[in-house]
Amino acid sequence: MALFIAFLALAPFALSEFYVTLMNYIGLATLVTLGLVLLTGVAGLMSFGQQVFVGFGAYATAVLTIQYGASPWLGLGAGLAFTAAAALGLGLITVRLSGHYLPISTIAWGLAFYFAFGNLDFLGRYDGLQGVPAISLFGWKLESGRGSYALIWVATLAALLAAHNLLDSRSGRAIRTLRFRATMAESFGVDTARLKLIVFLYAALLASLSGWLYAHFLHFVSPGAFNVNIGIEYLFMAVVGGASQVWGAVIGASLLTLLKEWLKDILPRFFEQSGNYEAIVFGLLMLSLLHRARDGLMPVLARLGRAHRRIPAKVATANPLPRRPGPPAGEPLLALAGVQKNFGGLAAVRALSFEMRGGAILGLIGPNGAGKSTVFNLVTGVLRAGAGEVRFRGARIDALPARRIARLGIARTFQHVNLVGGMSVLENVALGAHLRGAKGTLQAMLRLDREEERRLLHEAARQVERVGLAAHVQEAAASLALGQQRLVEVARALAADPVLLLLDEPAAGLRFQEKQALAALLQRLRAEGTSILLVEHDMDFVMGLVDRLVVMDFGEKIAEGLPREIQANPLVIEAYLGGIE
């Protein structure tokens, strides 16, 4: 890192003009690729249309400076504003659609704008616009390649730093769930659609900035620089570098820019015909990369460098976060009335009614397929009931989206562990406290969120310790045993400071001592006023813990009562052991 910056600082003095120009191209490509890393690698939205935003930035400044004699800075502002408006429009439409629509539509608008650039008179048609002036900075004209170099790389480094800061923040953690875990994130109050739009916007603005720098560095803008192939190459760069790593953008952009230059130089010597040989090599390279190292080169490099892994930082102490006042014990908390859910012809939940009161642990049991997890999904808004009412503290919640329900103080764990595998245990748990922070993406990029961030992480660390995983706090969540991952889920739910905690088989995969520790923790929580709705198969665990039980079979409630009563209930025994026909 320090070496890299030292290299960048010395490069313009040590390298020839040719290589400085090449470095400029690398910087410009890095900006666009960085946006794609966030967009594709981290958030899972794939775009082959970034070159369009580069074009907006370049053409905006070219038109304003050449035809209206405006300052390049005005050009920058106009380019960014126009890009933002266009990206918002395109983003609002497409980021809501499922996976493959976005890449297809990016190709389509890439073609649409390429032909528009090439046919509009005031953009100089296919000839483009000549004579974009150089940028003046403090009366110093950035005329040569070396002049642009400083500006390009300062901008690139700033963007890299901002992206790095962003990913290491409250919003960043939420963004990192988008690709694989969006449903889970919604359950903790993350507005995933809005975040996707923000990432899309940031990527577009970076591309636009790159376009502005490009226009003033080359003094010339033409549609050829913004054709669909360029957009594809940007994505290749992101994939080569490792699409989920910020620094992968530098690696991918450098490698492919250099490789392209080198291939253009060397390949024509082998073939007499002219041809676009580097495209063939690029395509083959991408294919073999996808076949062999799908995550790109950055993880490979990281593995090589694992020897000097940094020692996990100790979580700084901070003021504890304020807690939500809980309801008094005995207050009606959650009430289901006639709730119905069908999947096609299958009634997963049939006319289900039950009630639970504050400060209690209610067990929800039943054989596999009885509909218990569906009830969880209905209560937390992941699924919507076909009929019936769900009330929480008197107010109806059955029509609310998951993230609004999370705001009311309901937190849950998932039956199938739903953690972001690549994030540390601490970060995963901190995601649970998402709604207890307020700092947004911009504050995160500028590091104005540190006080809040310390408090969130401190709270997360406290919850990790509570479930007995303090020794693993900095490990990647995916490296833990399944039982421990379930405990991480519990800690994450606790970090939300819930009034009502929904636990879906938290004890599955735990050893005996671990189960005892978990039971003790749940009892402590109840004493503190947190109510718990528990789905669990381990009857010893359930019977010793819960205040009341609801038993389900084939989507219906077949019994309700104290554990003692349930154990003696013939209907329950039949459901579990099978009747004698």
Next chain:
Amino acid sequence: MNADIFLWLAQDGVTNGAIYALLALALLLVFAVTRVIFVPQGEFITFAALSLSMLEAGRVPGTIYILAIGGLAAAAIEGFGAARSRAWRRLPRIAALYVVLPLAVALLVAWAAPRKPDQWLQVLLVLAMVVPLGPIVYRVAYQPLASASVLVLFIASMAVHYVLVGLSLVFFGGEGLRSSPFWDARFKLGVLEVSAQSLWVLAASLVLIVALWLLFEHTIYGKALRATAINRVGARLVGIPTALTGQLSFLLAAFIGAVSGILIAPITTLYYDTGFIIGLKGFVGAILGGMASYPLAALGALGVGLLESFSSFWASAYKETIVFGLIVPVLVWLSLRSRHVEEEEERE
């Protein structure tokens, strides 16, 4: 605009639209069976159209080299796999399928090309060259990624597109070609003068669509394809080899691409990279149909053809911008219609 021009534009639009409809069907088929967004479909069009034009001129089309190279690459991958699992008995079959067959086709074409065979023989030669490329491309590029996510497969598609367009430039050069029509006649149909070529295109498209429908409804292979499209894991559990259904869907896609190329070759001048844009118009049609329904996709593709034809009359320079810009309002509609989009979450 008078009625003559209107009818002429409509005829032009329907003709192109029929070709886009064919492509849209192939793209949907490949997507349903393999989850591949098959962008390189356009290159099959290019290969077929340019090969036909070159055969007509008595030249040996570069497609034979692409076929031979692809065959050897697939043979190398298969052979390497067989050698690793010491399944030597598979080698003769691999050699026959991926080396002997492509080379035989290549030699046949090289022998026949200077002799200027009949037009229908040229068409057969083009099919023999282009159709095997489908399974070969699947074997080389996609089969190793069969379990990957839609997005990874999409990147693979762009990579394949890059390679094939690069090869296309190498073997066909930068010149634009157009073949002569199959049948030069024109018919008077009231005020409308219909070219025989348009009728050809419409008839061929209809026949193919019906044939595809018969294939899906009435043959065991069609049923296997449908089963894979509905549930991959389930299909594998009941013994349908998903690698085979993948190759089969690519074979059909290549066939449809080749036929489209043959049909479009006399209508439009094609360059080495024109197929990409033609194929994408098929995609716009498929998206108009919501990427799910075959009849809607065909209708959408017809709409694309008509829009293109009429916008070329009013705003010729912006024809492509209008057609590809069309996708934006369609997506608005799709996103409004699907109130709650169940995310297809990628697997980690």
